[in-house]
Amino acid sequence: MKRREFLKTSIAASAAILSTTTLSAGETRQPIDNRKVSDMAFPQKRPLITYSDRPPLLESPRSTFARGITQNDEFFVRWHLPDIPTHIDTDSYTIKIDGLVEQDLEISLKELKNDFEQVEVTAVLQCGGNSRSAFTPIPGGIQWGSGAMGCAKWKGVRLSDLLNRAGLKKDAHWIGFNGLEKAAYYKTPNFVRELELTELDDHVIVAYQMNGEDLPYLNGFPLRLVLPGYYSDSWVKMLSNITVTDKYKSLFFMDMAYRVPDNKCECETPEHHFKPTKPITNMNVKSVIGYPENGMKVYHNSHVVVRGVAFDDGHGIREVLVSVDGGKTWDKAELKQENGRYAYTEFRYAYKPADYGKVTFMTxxxxxxxxxxxxxxxxxxxxxxxxxxxxxxVTVEVV
Structure with a gap:
């Protein structure tokens, strides 16, 4: 058989298989939850689940989500481009504001901290592709489990205060944000994000602190944009430039990446990608169990306290429900809400295993x-x- 004929036959056979398999329609399941924490740690980080070191891609383990605030050294890391500065001089570092403003500004870190009102917001940061390993067939991108998220107390200045200092011209409508990460190949576009002025409120800040300390280097030191309720692709790290424009600019990371089908289910099939699409912005409602973990053994008639976190885009969590019978019945968990509407809501659920064998907690x-x-x-x-x-x-074994 000639090579061309072989290819035609193979393609036809593959098409026939796809037409009969249920995977051709696309399926979802539980995300992969058996990856091991690395033996090595990055600077300012404890050992985490590691996907890459250039660019750094680190996932927090499930145990992280038994607490409402994620510690800096266990906070996940997601960079898009591999060329990250290895040194930043904080004495000379400035953030530039230009475009459709009354005056271009270059604001130093010292001025940022001393000349503007300092504010703090507690908010969840979550990658839009968090739990991507749940999708079958496998989409392109990092095959995250459930740990590409975290919640921190962010301190900085309101973005609106910076824009007011520069003065917006009447045609100002869009704001572009750029950081210091660069591509290894010069034709690769910069990771630039744009937002409409109407999307901003007083909770949107330019942050220099995370949980009372300078931002960790891998989480965007010295400055990053904080957009509570939005997925992390808009939270630009190592923020260096803010440019105000009158029109939306065509950008790869806005027009091609981080988009979903613009339909009610935001879904499609592997064979037929739906168009048009829309950018992902607001996070949807979600909960994750931090304790116990899959595969753990618990004692018969012991007192097990299921702990975890829940969140959405800022509307607030009303309740978290727990099931131990496959979703036939649900009980309310106890909630702890003390860090504001953009933060994790912690939940606890007491359970006494009366039977031996496996039990699955669902939330x-x-x-x-x-x-x-x-x-x-x-x-x-x-x-x-x-x-x-x-x-x-989460499934455990009662012994």
Whole structure:
């Protein structure tokens, strides 16, 4: 058989297989949860689940989510481009504001901290591709488990105060943000994000501190944009430039990446990608169990306290429900809400295992709008692997 004929035959056979397999429609399941923490640690970090060192891609383990605030050294790391500065001189570092403003500004870190009102907001930072490993067939991108997220207390200055200092011209409508990460290949576009002025409020800040300390280097030192309620692709790290424009600019990371189908289910099939698409912005409602972890053994008739966190885009969590019978019945967990509407809501659920063998804990969060987590199987597939928020499951063995 000639090579061309072989290829034609192979393609036809593959098409026939795809037409009969259920995977051709796209499926979702529980994210992969068996990856091991690395033996080595990056600077300012404890050992985490490591996908890459250039650019750094680090995932927090499940145990991280038994607490409402994520410690700096266990906070996940996601960079897009491999060329990150190895040294930053904080004495000479400035953030530039230009474009459709009354006066161009270059604000030093010292001026940022001394000349503007200092504010703090506690907010969840989550990668739009968090839990991407739940999608089958596998979408392109990092195959995260559930640990590409964290919650911290961010301190800085309001973005609106910086823009007011520069003065916005009447045609100002869009704001572009750029940081210091660069591509290894000169034709690769910079990671630039744009937002409409109407998307901003007083919770949007330029932060220099995280949980009372300078931002960790791998989490955007010395400055990063903080957009509570939004996925992390808009939280530009090592923020260096803010440019105000009258029109939206065509950008790769806005027009091609971090987008989902613009339909009700935000879904499509692997064979037929839906168009048009829309950028991912607001996070959907989600909960994750931090304790116990998959595969743990617990004692019969002991007192097990299931702990975890829940969040949405800022509307607030109304309740977290727990099931131990496959979702047939649900009980309310006890909630702890003390860090504001953009933060994790901690939950606890006491359980006394009366039978031996395996038991699966399932959790689903419901926000104040009534939105609730769906079962994994009910989430539509999308080719970017974005916005997964299926009911979380952890299986332990009662001994």
């Amino acid at each position: 689903k969060a419901v926000n104040r709008l009534g939105d609730e987590q769906p079962f994994a199987k009910d989430i539509g597939w999308n080719h970017g692997g974005y916005k997964y928020n299926g009911i979380d499951e």
